[in-house]
Amino acid sequence: MPKDHLTQTRERILLTAERQFADQGIAATSLRSITSAADVNLAAVNYHFGSKDGLVEAVYRKHLEPVNRARLANLKALLAANDKPGVEAIVRAFVEPLVIQANDGADGAIFTRLLAQSMHEAAGHVDRFYARENDEVLQRYRDCMQLALPNLTPDEICWRLNFMLGTLHNAFLDAGLLKLMQSDRHPRPEATLEKLIPFLVAGLTAPGESAVAAL
Amino acid sequence: MPKDHLTQTRERILLTAERQFADQGIAATSLRSITSAADVNLAAVNYHFGSKDGLVEAVYRKHLEPVNRARLANLKALLAANDKPGVEAIVRAFVEPLVIQANDGADGAIFTRLLAQSMHEAAGHVDRFYARENDEVLQRYRDCMQLALPNLTPDEICWRLNFMLGTLHNAFLDAGLLKLMQSDRHPRPEATLEKLIPFLVAGLTAPGESAVAAL
DNA sequence: GTCTATAGAGGGATAGAC
DNA sequence: GTCTATCCCTCTATAGAC
Numbered sequence: 001m002p003k004d005h006l007t008q009t010r011e012r013i014l015l016t017a018e019r020q021f022a023d024q025g026i027a028a029t030s031l032r033s034i035t036s037a038a039d040v041n042l043a044a045v046n047y048h049f050g051s052k053d054g055l056v057e058a059v060y061r062k063h064l065e066p067v068n069r070a071r072l073a074n075l076k077a078l079l080a081a082n083d084k085p086g087v088e089a090i091v092r093a094f095v096e097p098l099v100i101q102a103n104d105g106a107d108g109a110i111f112t113r114l115l116a117q118s119m120h121e122a123a124g125h126v127d128r129f130y131a132r133e134n135d136e137v138l139q140r141y142r143d144c145m146q147l148a149l150p151n152l153t154p155d156e157i158c159w160r161l162n163f164m165l166g167t168l169h170n171a172f173l174d175a176g177l178l179k180l181m182q183s184d185r186h187p188r189p190e191a192t193l194e195k196l197i198p199f200l201v202a203g204l205t206a207p208g209e210s211a212v213a214a215l
Numbered sequence: 216m217p218k219d220h221l222t223q224t225r226e227r228i229l230l231t232a233e234r235q236f237a238d239q240g241i242a243a244t245s246l247r248s249i250t251s252a253a254d255v256n257l258a259a260v261n262y263h264f265g266s267k268d269g270l271v272e273a274v275y276r277k278h279l280e281p282v283n284r285a286r287l288a289n290l291k292a293l294l295a296a297n298d299k300p301g302v303e304a305i306v307r308a309f310v311e312p313l314v315i316q317a318n319d320g321a322d323g324a325i326f327t328r329l330l331a332q333s334m335h336e337a338a339g340h341v342d343r344f345y346a347r348e349n350d351e352v353l354q355r356y357r358d359c360m361q362l363a364l365p366n367l368t369p370d371e372i373c374w375r376l377n378f379m380l381g382t383l384h385n386a387f388l389d390a391g392l393l394k395l396m397q398s399d400r401h402p403r404p405e406a407t408l409e410k411l412i413p414f415l416v417a418g419l420t421a422p423g424e425s426a427v428a429a430l
Numbered sequence: 431g432t433c434t435a436t437a438g439a440g441g442g443a444t445a446g447a448c
Numbered sequence: 449g450t451c452t453a454t455c456c457c458t459c460t461a462t463a464g465a466c
Contacts, residue, residue: 009449027242030441041451046443048449116334119388159410166385167378167418173334195374202421203382203414224431245459256433261461263431 010048012038015107018059022114026056057129060118063101063111064130068137070097075140087148088201094141095168095193095200102172102189109189112172119169145204152208160204167203171196225263227253230322233274237329241271272344275333278316278326279345283352285312290355302363303416309356310383310408310415317387317404324404327387334384360419367423375419382418386411 016038020029031052035042049055074093078085102112118130138161146157171192231253235244246267250257264270289308293300317327333345353376361372386407 025240025242027240031443032441041449042442043444043452044450052442119331119385156410160414163382163386163411163414166388167382170334170381170385171378173381195371196378198421198423199375199378199418203418206413206417208413246461247459256431257460258433258462259431267460 009040009044012040013045013048013055014058014062017055018063018107018114019110021056021059022110022117025117031055059111059114060130060133063108064115064133067097067101068133070100071137072140075144079144085144085148087145087205088197090141090144090148091164091197091200091204094164095196098168098172099189099193112189116169116173119165149205149208156208163203164200167200168196224255224259227255228260228263228270229273229277232270233278233322233329234325236271236274237325237332240332246270274326274329275345275348278323279330279348282312282316283348285315286352287355290359294359299362300359302360302420303412305356305359305363306379306412306415306419309379310411313383313387314404314408327404331384331388334380364420364423371423378418379415382415383411 013034017034020034020037031045032042035045045052045055049058071094074097078089078093098112102109142157142161145161146152146154149157152160172189228249232249235249235252246260247257250260260267260270264273286309289312293304293308313327317324357372357376360376361367361369364372367375387404
């Protein structure tokens with residue numbers, strides 16, 4: 001019994017929704033707009049996802065869970081192979097899953113754009129799910145980063161991880177304002193990654209307060 | 216004839232709007248919500264601003280124009296005093312107006328949060344105004360940054376300015392995910408600035424492609 | 431310049447037939 | 449699992465009295 005295309009409707013909604021959410025924002029996207037573009041019935045959203053919020057959470061879960069699983073696995077492997085990993089290795093362990101995700105089929109790159117919005121739509125739908133999902137991952141990376149950068153205070157580590165997240169999310173936002181300034185319209189995720197790594201590594205390893213005070 | 220409180224209604228709308236836009240996002244904020252919180256009549260928005268879009272643009276104009284004026288003035292002063300400014304000086308010239316703005320009265324800090332959303336609501340209201348307003352400023356800073364970092368390709372300068380913008384906007388986003396990780400709930404803008412500068416300067420001055428190729 | 435009242439569009443959700 | 453039809457709500461914008 002092939003069940004494959006029994007879920008076609010559900011998948012079509014999901015694919016169309018993530019595209020429109022990323023393009024227009026979640027609040028500005030109506031279920032009617034999604035279902036008509038996906039060529040499915042309006043009521044199907046509520047049947048398959050319960051509500052608009054349910055659909056939003058499904059979109060996030062679909063993409064965010066694999067990324068965070070990979071981040072945790074990478075970190076574990078890194079710590080198993082080396083009891084004091086370098087900063088660049090840690091950054092790559094965190095960022096590469098996002099690049100892999102961005103290259104995953106036609107819809108992967110769309111989600112990276114959506115991700116950039118997530119930090120701001122905090123007041124709304126995502127809030128609890130998104131924050132909780134990321135919290136564990138960030139705590140582990142914070143601890144590992146502290147190992148790699150013992151000269152920085154825990155406080156400073158938090159600041160810099162926070163900066164890194166901001167940089168990261170905006171970097172994949174379809175090049176942000178970059179397109180206003182040059183010709184390269186749609187950089188591949190790998191190209192962005194290779195520009196990003198030196199910037200992040202240098203920022204993270206910059207001399208901190210204690211180093212300045214030591215002068 | 217004191218005209219001061221003849222514009223009270225207009226000001227109240229503006230103040231309430233920027234707060235709610237920053238908290239909930241523009242699309243998710245209704246004129247009803249604004250006018251009832253501001254204790255003014257619903258129709259007053261259309262009288263004073265023409266439309267919701269008009270109100271949005273007024274909020275942006277109010278805060279963004281002074282910031283960008285200061286950025287251009289700072290850059291001009293910097294180039295007048297020194298024909299090859301340092302990276303840190305350039306970064307400060309760009310970022311400090313934002314900090315000053317964030318400390319401007321009760322509503323300044325609110326706008327910095329709104330600013331972080333602007334890169335993502337591009338599809339909507341702000342688009343043309345916000346992009347055009349920032350474009351000139353960014354071009355001048357790009358040119359100046361190229362002077363300070365002659366080893367980087369123009370392409371690389373653009374990437375890094377873009378990264379800087381992402382970092383910057385998220386940094387003032389009410390500390391983003393930082394609050395999940397530690398106790399310091401509402402860092403002052405100056406505190407954020409001092410953490411931010413070393414991160415940005417290090418990232419911007421990191422060795423680039425040409426430097427790597429030279430090895 | 432401020433108000434009430436309402437037009438007119440569009441939103442999410444659901445009941446019930448198939 | 450899919451569809452139509454519809455309920456009920458909220459939204460922006462405006463007309464017109466004061």
